[in-house]
Amino acid sequence: MEILKERILKDGMGIGTEILKVDSFLNHQLDIGLLNAIGQEFFTLFSDVKVTKILTIEASGIAIASIAAQYFKVPVVFAKKAEPNTMVDGFYEADIHSFTKNKDYIARVSKKFLGEQDHILIIDDFLAKGCALKGLVDIVAQSGATLAGCGIVIEKAFQGGGQALRNQGIRIESLAVIKSIKDHNINFY
């Protein structure tokens, strides 16, 4: 998606070889016009599959999923993050390790809002090592719903998470796929 790549080059900030900061338009301040273009692009990419609900995870995924959901005309469910020791009945849960924050947490979705009749599109802002996405895929599997696919805004391909999940037969569409980061040099596939 060209306008996204151009925006990353213009306003994104590479730090070292692993980190890309996009907090001026994607995950702290939100450019709603860009999010609309992203939502439309996901709708085009996934127009060949049935989608009854969009699943994301707090916090950065919520804006993108909500704007995209307007095109699909379906509800959004966002997984909540909780401390690992707070077990609650009535939820699908997945353990997730955050490399960014170097901590473990539980992603939790009420059983009321996902079931076997659903066709789920997962949407998130980043895909790096794939821990969060694996957790969401696991929650969809627990619910018995059909996984329609995963829409990712920025995939850091060099961190391997996308490849590992695609090898399991999961469909992932990423709007910008990054080959390498070296400080101010951000290279796309």
Next chain:
Amino acid sequence: MEILKERILKDGMGIGTEILKVDSFLNHQLDIGLLNAIGQEFFTLFSDVKVTKILTIEASGIAIASIAAQYFKVPVVFAKKAEPNTMVDGFYEADIHSFTKNKDYIARVSKKFLGEQDHILIIDDFLAKGCALKGLVDIVAQSGATLAGCGIVIEKAFQGGGQALRNQGIRIESLAVIKSIKDHNINFY
């Protein structure tokens, strides 16, 4: 806002005298059509003031603020929640006590994204004792921006936060104002 009140009566769940659960349409599963109606209503209510940015706080406020921002045609900034002991330079910060979760946290907004040229509309899902909203108002004051007002989806008036802030001269527009909750009986003003 009638359709919101009807929805609360239909799908909201009062627990005891203080808690209203609206997780099936507002803060876990999101009814995007309803959020669009809410966004339009905020746009109508605040059409008399200048708004250059919408400020909210993760996580439940993000979807509402992002959908509303499409009508105002402005960016959204969402305050991030952090543990009280993680100080970072370059941020406006406010201490907030969450009665719902019975813990303290810091709300943090990068100084890059709020400044004295801004006219800020704060949007959030709930107003109860007003701790989160007070924190966001404080962050706007630190930035030197003009506070255009606060748009709240559901105000639990009996918990007093709204009155205290209005007494300070802050404009708050709440789309559904609850007088009392007694289990399944939810009474509006």
